[in-house]
Amino acid sequence: MIEFNTQIEQYKHWSLEIDGVIATLKLGVNEDAAIQTGYKLKLNSYDLGVDIELHDAVQRLRFEHPEVRTVILTSSKEKVFCAGANINMLGISSHAHKVNFCKFTNETRNSIEDATSFSGQTYISAINGTAAGGGYELALATDYIMLIDDSSSAISLPEVPLLAVLPGTGGLTRVVDKRKVRRDHADYFCTLAEGIRGKRAVKWKLIDELVPRSKFTEKVKERALEFAKKSARPENEKGILLTPINxxxxxxxxxxxxxxxxxxxxxxxxxxxxxxxxxxxxxxxxxxxxxxxxxxxxxxxxxxxxxxxxxxxxxxxxxxxxxxxxxxxxxxxxxxxxxxxxxxxxxxxxxxxxxxxxxxxxxxxxxxxxxxxxxxxxxxxxxxxxxxxxxxxxxxxxxxxxxxxxxxxxxxxxxxxxxxxxxxxxxxxxxxxxxxxxxxxxxxxxxxxxxxxxxxxxxxxxxxxxxxxxxxxxxxxxxxxxxxxxxxxxxxxxxxxRFAGPETIETKIFGRLTAWQNWIFQRPNAVGEEGALNLYGTGKQSNYDKKRV
Amino acid sequence: MSINYNEKIPNNVDLSSDRRLQRALEGWQPEYLKWWGGLGPEKSNDLNVYLRTAISVEKDGWAHFDYVRMPDYRWGIFLTPSDSDRTIDFGIHKGQPAWQEVPGEYRSELRRLIVTQGDTEPASVEQQRQLGRTCPSLYDLRNLFQINVEEGRHLWSMVYLLQAYFGRDGREEAEEMLERHSGDPDKPRILEAFNEETPDWLSYFMFTYFTDRDGKFQLASLAESGFDPLARSCRFMLTEEAHHMFVGETGIGRVVQRSCDLMNEHKIRSSAAEDGVRKYGGIDLQTIQKYLNFHFSVSVDLFGQELSTNAATYYNTGIKGRFNESKINDDHLLHDSTYSVLELKGNQILNVDVPALNAVNERLRDDYIFDCDLGVRRWNKIIADSGIDFQLKLPHRAFHRGIGQFSEIQSDPQGNIITQLEWERLHHEWLPTQEDKEYIQSLMQPVTEPGKIAGWIVPPKSKINRLPFEFEFVKFN
Structure with a gap:
């Protein structure tokens, strides 16, 4: 049985530090603490267990910390921010689990945006290493993206070229709809396995700011404080404890x-x-x-x-x-x-x-x-x-x-x-x-x-x-x-x-991106014996059915 | 104004008729010279150095000796001549003609490999830039500069590939190669070992023996690549790389010899620092062992994770092979075979069979370690021939690791897993201490008179272009 209730003391993958009006959520995935057996969570990749903690942290920040105005998402690991959803996990999971996993992670990303838009808790990302796939999508859910300029850390959505699936947590939608990246730039970016770094990432609006390595921590804090100033969070209020449910x-x-x-x-x-x-x-x-x-x-x-x-x-x-x-x-x-x-x-x-x-x-x-x-x-x-x-x-x-x-x-x-x-x-x-x-x-x-x-x-x-x-x-x-x-x-x-009326980023993510993803998740090109998800990590080449459908 | 490209940039890639490449190099070359001036060997601009320059790939063309003013060195672009019938030897494209252009589907992987390899070349020049100040002899100074200009040429080779085959992205990568700097807090070199200092000549010899040997194995596996221009570039680079390792091996051998000579001369029994050869200005064998431990362990890291998806993909798609691929007797596909690797299981290190494709890195590491050991045996022969009872040893691969599964534990040089507490207590016995480093630093006094040599090393047995050790290899103007 999958358990969604947790508390900060039980976290295996995230740490939460609070310093006045700024909270820092650091991803440091324990690779041996996956929610299922059969894979290791290497390179700060995540599975449902990692995301359940994130969801819990986002909830607790809202209710337990009225003083927090800016939340910095970053990684505690050197050179890697987050490698996205664990591929081996996707490879061995049932279709239903993959779909549920994607939906839950999407809802968590939406709740991050909700906190930024309505709670006065602005999420910003401090990308201090490679942010691939779901890693960059996590950053896309925040309102301001800072990338370390060490000429090796890149952001990428490598799902299409590497895995024959889509970035499943809103990446495609947010790139064009939220960040307003031009569609041709987005098209190029989404087919580039190694991603984009440096000035082009800023120019194409994939990130907001490029920061030299030596100034990174300082600059991130500076920005966090600027966002905090604009917040309507209350002052001198005590939070409430989200006690375990009965x-x-x-x-x-x-x-x-x-x-x-x-x-x-x-x-x-x-x-x-x-x-x-x-x-x-x-x-x-x-x-x-x-x-x-x-x-x-x-x-x-x-x-x-x-x-x-x-x-x-x-x-x-x-x-x-x-x-x-x-x-x-x-x-x-x-x-x-x-x-x-x-x-x-x-x-x-x-x-x-x-x-x-x-x-x-x-x-x-x-x-x-x-x-x-x-x-x-x-x-x-x-x-x-x-x-x-x-x-x-x-x-x-x-x-x-x-x-x-x-x-x-x-x-x-x-x-x-x-x-x-x-x-x-x-x-x-x-x-x-x-x-x-x-x-x-x-x-x-x-x-x-x-x-x-x-x-x-x-x-x-x-x-x-x-x-x-x-x-x-x-x-x-x-x-x-x-x-x-x-x-x-x-x-x-x-x-x-259920969803008559206009499209929003959320309806597009759930109705368009997710629906396509769920179709792709059923197709041999992704999950067949010679499909990319199955062969990922073996070094073997996938053999695609070349017919366009 | 027309430039005579063949004169300025010796090459066998038909540069004078390739306008696209000319344009790219015209932009890049001044930046390169600026980089060399700023971060190349210190105070070397006025020196006349007896250098070998590659001016063609013919038998006598790759080693043209003459005095050269360092900034006027002609960095050329040479590829081993093409064999028009070459086919790919491994992976799913085995048997197909080698690629003369970059296949679109492998463009980013190839580019990443070339950038990673290329980045190490200027890095080592930067790491070694201050060594000229403290050379033990003119012979060694000349060798240092020879290696430096050749690392520069290797950068040229990789930049050539980027500019000739990878379009705009390639040009940008070529520029960034000059923007990253060894040890720079903002823009460090890609691989960690190339951000460490090379502060003294013992470290330098260790670096050229152990770290340049990583280069040899990387180049050798890239020389198997299905992308023919890369394979041919790497093959030519390997001829030069061999000289770099030779400098390392003979350099360490000469330090070992000096240590043994001092022990015999002064009837010293101990190989240790305290009561050993230090009071006579030599480097004790135990300190040499510590330096060896350090450089071996950081170089072993360069081979990456034990099990690697990237390495598997590179192999399977034919873009990076194994060492001596064509001499290996198997199917060169590795889809169904396994390979035995050492794995951490709880508190033990055990042999485990894993899919051979994923173990390509580890196999290369095995080949590397075997190769490293050959030199160690030759140094031990020097010690044995001197009648001294001591043996240098390569530490276990689990020792002092920063990458891979063993980075999670501490081990002694024999590969016994120990606690963090034991490590804190004992590591000074295995790795150079501050005191050791200061002692080595104290020996680093320049000797620039022809025929003279520092007291911690013996003169070489080998000659450069049949010239004696007394030859004035570097002229100070």
Missing amino acids: RKIEEDRITYDNVSIEFKRQTRIVNLTVHAPKGDLPTTTESILEAGANYWPLAMARELDDAIMHLSFNELELGTWVLRTSGDADQVFAIDQTLVQNQDYWLVREIILNLKRVFKRLDLVSRSLVALIEPGSCFTGTLLELVLAADRSYMLDGSFEDSDDDPAMLRPTEMNFGALPMCNDLTRIQTRFIDDIENVENIRNEIANNLDAAVANELGLVTFIPDDIDWEEEVRIAVEERTSFSPDALTGMEASL
Whole structure:
């Protein structure tokens, strides 16, 4: 089982040093501490284990270190910054693992950009040696790239010429879309195994600054301080500790404090329920800070995030996730109000940004998502996003027979209108009504109102509203039918339908680059017996099928 | 104004009719001369040195002797004449005609190899630039300069390949070769051994014996390359490289001889520093062993990682072969064969069979170590013939390593793994200490009178162009 929870004391590959407003994350991969057996992590190459630590560090920097304004990514090894994803690892990994690995690493890179753009924590790269493939892509996720000018350290994306695959963590997209490198320059660069160094790297905008070796440390610090000055991070604030989450894994269930999961392995279905908070809720910034990692929107989001990652990596055959909520909708509503009122407070901002990232991760899962809205549920505001993220939703019209429960309701809040955008930069409601701004406004007018099934249906927030006579049959058939389809076709279909609207760097990475990569990962030219990934390191030449497809 | 290229730059590459190459060299040559003036041998501009200049590749053309004012040395471009039917001897292109142009798919690998090789040539000139001040004799001074100009010529050879075959990228690489400098904190030379100082003549002899021998093995494996111009350049360079190693081997032999002579003359039993030949101005055998340990270990590093993907690719694609490739009796493909290498397993060093393709580096290292040992045996013969009970030894390859798996552990010279603590306690017995270095430095007093020699070394047995040791090999104007 792959474990995503870690803490700084357990890191094997990264070290985190904090000096006032500057944090330095140094990559020093322990080559014998790979997450699987069968390969060594040479030359600061990484596998999922290395990236899980990076993801953890990025999260902790945001929550535990409000004082940190600039994060320097660099290497603790001489002459090598990072050689990217370990090729032997890719060679022996299953297709599913490769794809999951790429997705996770991409999400981590995106979270680095998110911290730079929204948290006032600017990431910069101090490339103090060779940065190849994923190594340069890691730097591309930062906002400022400094390269040591020792006339041997180069940046490169050698995947195409050396490995017959693509740079899988956004490199191609970021080179042209983020750094605005001219496409012909990019084309040349991406076919050059040894990469580019020196002045040409600056001229072509592949890096921002070239620094002599003897001045490197000094210059990096100087730049870090300049970025720190522009940051809106708070002063004199204490961070909160991201304490380990509480999780119990059993054969057919996983239980967290605020999320519970049951598997039906026979039918390959996951029942995932998010529970509303109970008891008194903090309403002031002081009490939120005091609650820290236990504050419901943070605790719930961390648990949901862990559940998504766990199920994605460790439960490949559970193809349909049925999403439910339970508990007091007023409590969820109160939470949203507190978040909106205090959104300028650094910790609340981080909590909202974290919710955004967790829902984005949910948008991207290769699982069918079905939301069931039943009496006793609390699809309000933040949790309404679960309905909007689902491929389909069913809302019970009225109550079940012989039950005193109130009918199920949906309740929009301010949170549904901007705080939690998808990776196309639109809200889920905007994406849903891509040509119908008027309806978006109609829904906005219902903020704080309870919407019953008929109204929700009228507003287009749910797919179907069976009554209690039809409910069980309709839901069962819908879910059973879905589990009978080809998982590949479903994944492709869902990914294509979920992201209407404009392209962004993120949609291009996940929809274009990753899709191509996943195709290439299946092709003999990469993974066949004579494919480049398989032969890498043996010195043997790959034998390509020369037909263009 | 037309320049007579054949006069200025002796060559057999038809420079006078190659306009592209002329243009490239016109830009590069002044920079080269500037580099030589700034970082070549110190205070050598006014010297007249009895040098060998290669003016053609004919039998008597490669060794033309005359006095030359150092900056007027004519650095030429020579390739061993082409054999038009040459085929590639190994790898997947085995049996195909050797490439006369760079194959596009191997362009970057070839360029990297040529740059790495080329970078070492000016590096050693920079490392040795101050030695002229402290020469033990005019004969040795002349040899130093001979080696320096030839390293310069080797740079020319590599630059020629870059400029003639690699377009704009090649020209840029050629320029950078003059921008990197040995030991420069900002732009060091590519390989670490070439950023170390060569502070004294004992180090210099060790360097030419051990480190230039790495050059021999690299050049020999590049001389097998499927890229014919590279193969031919390297073959011609090898004839000169042999002389460099000769200077090293005889140099160390002469120091050993002097040490033995002093021991016999003064009836000294001990080969150690404290009670040995030092009080008579000689270099004790134990100090020679320490220098040997140091230079051998840093030179062994130059062969890279034990198991190497790059080396495997270079071999398989026919761009870099093994030492004496054509004399090896196997399929020259290595797809299914294995090779035995020493590997670190826990706390032990064991022989392990690995895919032969990946072990190409290690095989070259084996060949190198074998070759190094031949000279050690000749030095030991000098010691034995002098009736002294002492033997110089190559340290184990695990000793004092900075690259490869053994860099992770400490070992004694016999290859026993020891703890870091033991290393701290004992390394001064195995490697030159500050005190040793200072003592050697104290011996470095210049001797520039013809026929005279410093007290720590004996005169050579061999002659240059049949001229006696007393000949005025360097004239100070």
